[in-house]
Amino acid sequence: MKHKAYFAFLTALILCAGLVSGCSKADSGDSSTRTAAGSSAGDSTDPVQAEQPGALQATSLLPLTLDPEDLDDSWEDSAVQVTLSGDTVQASGEGVTIEGNTVTITQAGTYVVSGTLDGVLRVDAPKDTVHLVLNGVTLSNDATAPVQVMDAKKVVLTLAEGSSNQITDGKTYTSFTDEENTEPNAALFAKSDLTINGKGSLQVTGQYANGIQSKDTLCIVSGSIRVMAANHGLKGKDAVLIAGGTLTVDARGDGIRASNDTDSRKGNVVISDGQITVDAGQDGIQAETCLAVTGGDLTITAGGGSANAEPHQESMPGFGQQTQTDTGTETVSTKGMKAGTELYIAGGTISIDAQDDGLHSNGSMTLAGGEITIRTGGDGVHADSSLTVQNGDIRIEESYEGLEAVELYIQGGTVHITASDDGLNAAGSLSADTSAQGETTGYVQTAFGGFGGMGMVDQDAKLEISGGYVYINAGGDGIDSNNGVIISGGTVLVCGPTDSANGALDSETGIVVNGGFLLAVGSSGMAEIPEDTSGQYAAAIGTGTRQAGTLLTITDSDGQVLCAFAPEKQYQHVVFSAPALQEGETYTVTLGGSCSGTETDGLYTGGDCTGGTELTSFTVSDRITTAGSNAGGMNPRGGGFPGGQDGMMPPDRQEQGTRPSFDGQEPPEDMTPPDGFDPTQEGKTPPGGFGGFDPKANTGNA
Numbered sequence: 001m002k003h004k005a006y007f008a009f010l011t012a013l014i015l016c017a018g019l020v021s022g023c024s025k026a027d028s029g030d031s032s033t034r035t036a037a038g039s040s041a042g043d044s045t046d047p048v049q050a051e052q053p054g055a056l057q058a059t060s061l062l063p064l065t066l067d068p069e070d071l072d073d074s075w076e077d078s079a080v081q082v083t084l085s086g087d088t089v090q091a092s093g094e095g096v097t098i099e100g101n102t103v104t105i106t107q108a109g110t111y112v113v114s115g116t117l118d119g120v121l122r123v124d125a126p127k128d129t130v131h132l133v134l135n136g137v138t139l140s141n142d143a144t145a146p147v148q149v150m151d152a153k154k155v156v157l158t159l160a161e162g163s164s165n166q167i168t169d170g171k172t173y174t175s176f177t178d179e180e181n182t183e184p185n186a187a188l189f190a191k192s193d194l195t196i197n198g199k200g201s202l203q204v205t206g207q208y209a210n211g212i213q214s215k216d217t218l219c220i221v222s223g224s225i226r227v228m229a230a231n232h233g234l235k236g237k238d239a240v241l242i243a244g245g246t247l248t249v250d251a252r253g254d255g256i257r258a259s260n261d262t263d264s265r266k267g268n269v270v271i272s273d274g275q276i277t278v279d280a281g282q283d284g285i286q287a288e289t290c291l292a293v294t295g296g297d298l299t300i301t302a303g304g305g306s307a308n309a310e311p312h313q314e315s316m317p318g319f320g321q322q323t324q325t326d327t328g329t330e331t332v333s334t335k336g337m338k339a340g341t342e343l344y345i346a347g348g349t350i351s352i353d354a355q356d357d358g359l360h361s362n363g364s365m366t367l368a369g370g371e372i373t374i375r376t377g378g379d380g381v382h383a384d385s386s387l388t389v390q391n392g393d394i395r396i397e398e399s400y401e402g403l404e405a406v407e408l409y410i411q412g413g414t415v416h417i418t419a420s421d422d423g424l425n426a427a428g429s430l431s432a433d434t435s436a437q438g439e440t441t442g443y444v445q446t447a448f449g450g451f452g453g454m455g456m457v458d459q460d461a462k463l464e465i466s467g468g469y470v471y472i473n474a475g476g477d478g479i480d481s482n483n484g485v486i487i488s489g490g491t492v493l494v495c496g497p498t499d500s501a502n503g504a505l506d507s508e509t510g511i512v513v514n515g516g517f518l519l520a521v522g523s524s525g526m527a528e529i530p531e532d533t534s535g536q537y538a539a540a541i542g543t544g545t546r547q548a549g550t551l552l553t554i555t556d557s558d559g560q561v562l563c564a565f566a567p568e569k570q571y572q573h574v575v576f577s578a579p580a581l582q583e584g585e586t587y588t589v590t591l592g593g594s595c596s597g598t599e600t601d602g603l604y605t606g607g608d609c610t611g612g613t614e615l616t617s618f619t620v621s622d623r624i625t626t627a628g629s630n631a632g633g634m635n636p637r638g639g640g641f642p643g644g645q646d647g648m649m650p651p652d653r654q655e656q657g658t659r660p661s662f663d664g665q666e667p668p669e670d671m672t673p674p675d676g677f678d679p680t681q682e683g684k685t686p687p688g689g690f691g692g693f694d695p696k697a698n699t700g701n702a
Contacts, residue, residue, distance in 0.1 A: 073158040073198045075110045084115030123149040135160035142170030149190035159200030159223040168205040186213035197221040232257045238266040246275045255280035261288040271296050284336045291339035296348045303334025303355025309377015335360045345370050357382045379404045389413050401425050412468040423472035426463035426481040457508045458482035471601045477506040484509040489516040495569045500525020513577045521571040532623045538577035542628035553590040553609045564595045564604040586619045
């Protein structure tokens with residue numbers, strides 16, 4: 001009789017040029033092997049390339065297939081039976097040595113193990129592949145690892161269908177001979193490649209350190225596996241590949257970890273399928289090099305979740321985030337998913353609740369698909385270099401900053417952001433030393449924004465939106481770049497700040513709108529308007545202070561609605577740009593009333609809008625047209641201090657007194673003006689660092 005299970009053949013796709021790390025050889029000659037795309041493994045497939053610069057430059061999707069033996073959970077009746085019975089062990093064939101309570105498998109073959117043993121099940125079969133079948137096993141040891149693969153080419157561990165298996169170590173190991181010999185250090189430990197498959201269940205309790213560990217590649221193909229660990233849950237040095245099964249990890253350290261930091265082709269985590277739940281005291285999933293997800297259902301909690309977030313140090317009002325220099329102190333990383341080089345997501349359903357960043361890469365990141373939900377006390381999505389959103393549904397329900405990178409590109413997909421600070425933020429320098437993952441040494445982020453031209457320009461910073469749908473609810477700047485912002489496509493809705501120290505839009509070198517649909521509302525105190533070099537017409541509208549939910553409608557001369565938006569927050573200023581705005585045409589702005597169309601994020605499509613009160617009308621004559629009271633906002637890259645409703649100061653500034661007047665104003669005590677700057681002298685040019693800021697010009701009024 002032959003026990004047989006059939007598996008759909010699996011291919012994991014990894015986005016790292018040149019990486020050939022995993023459970024199979026790159027030149028596996030199995031012509032029947034098929035890739036995830038459905039073509040033969042030998043067929044040529046086009047790599048996925050980002051259309052914009054700044055995304056992963058070394059992009060080629062390489063098929064990383066599993067060997068047939070990794071997928072096969074069958075065994076013959078002729079397999080060696082190993083029966084454990086307390087203090088005694090019996091074996092029905094060759095390849096097994098028994099010494100006290102230590103059972104050692106010494107050669108290739110299939111071994112079916114059952115029963116209970118307080119001792120060690122060891123594999124010492126150099127250059128051989130060993131197939132271990134656990135068929136109702138309870139293994140424990142208070143002094144060392146109960147399962148030890150000390151030498152083998154590979155071990156395939158099958159969980160027999162219907163079986164329940166347990167592996168438990170002790171809290172203190174007494175097997176170490178000196179300080180340098182600290183292995184094995186996991187309840188299920190392997191110095192070789194280790195694959196787990198089958199239709200049974202396995203519970204691993206690592207009370208000393210790690211739960212399941214491979215010094216090479218760890219593959220999870222199928223089965224129901226629960227891991228509890230005092231340190232890391234699953235650890236593979238060269239790679240961790242998860243292709244299916246149900247995996248539950250509860251670890252005080254990292255949940256899933258690939259640790260090789262000496263070989264740029266290794267240290268990868270690839271997930272293509274499976275039901276995965278991770279509750280980690282540190283990072284949920286951490287890869288020293290590349291982390292790729294193409295499928296599966298992942299639920300990750302890191303560091304106790306966003307409820308345990310450290311408070312953020314607020315910067316000076318109006319000046320954005322000040323320069324941050326790491327002091328070199330080691331900190332515990334509590335991110336949801338973290339990659340040392342590249343993070344790539346193309347599929348799957350991912351839910352993250354993290355104390356620190358939800359998704360984090362010390363290098364580049366590409367989001368090309370999947371459904372991602374994030375709650376975090378840090379950034380929702382952070383990349384130290386470039387971040388590209390190509391597709392997928394990304395919902396950041398709680399964050400400090402939503403999406404942050406030096407280079408930030410949104411080309412497609414759907415992005416929803418709720419942030420206590422900035423929604424989108426492009427800041428920093430690609431030349432900064434991020435070798436320590438932005439956490440331990442040498443990383444300096446110069447992000448000193450807020451007053452436009454009064455800030456510092458990060459020459460490498462880029463923020464470009466060319467497609468997709470973006471909705472932002474930000475307590476700080478809605479869209480913030482320490483260089484420029486380019487919008488050429490897509491739909492962008494911003495509910496910006498209600499305080500006057502931030503703006504719905506903020507840049508250092510200007511905002512250029514060449515296409516797409518842009519609607520940004522927020523306070524007027526630091527409102528910025530697009531450049532007049534934009535390729536698409538835009539309108540800046542001062543509305544006065546309006547309560548959350550007040551419908552804003554813009555119609556053309558024929559009564560056609562260009563936009564109908566009911567922001568979820570109080571607003572004073574609106575920037576609107578869309579292809580429908582045409583030169584020479586007149587448009588009417590109405591506040592209040594109702595709309596019968598379909599509402600999404602406060603934006604109505606279709607239906608009729610009725611009621612309300614006309615606020616103003618405007619005729620498009622320039623690239624940027626202003627209307628209403630105090631509609632001009634900040635000059636691009638700097639300007640005056642616009643007021644609130646009907647020329648009055650915004651409410652928070654009224655409490656502080658009148659608008660600052662620079663004519664004849666004495667500087668505060670202990671403050672020395674820059675050399676050559678005298679605000680009392682007519683015609684005096686401010687220093688170059690002020691970026692065109694004219695203290696005598698009030699450009700905030702239309």
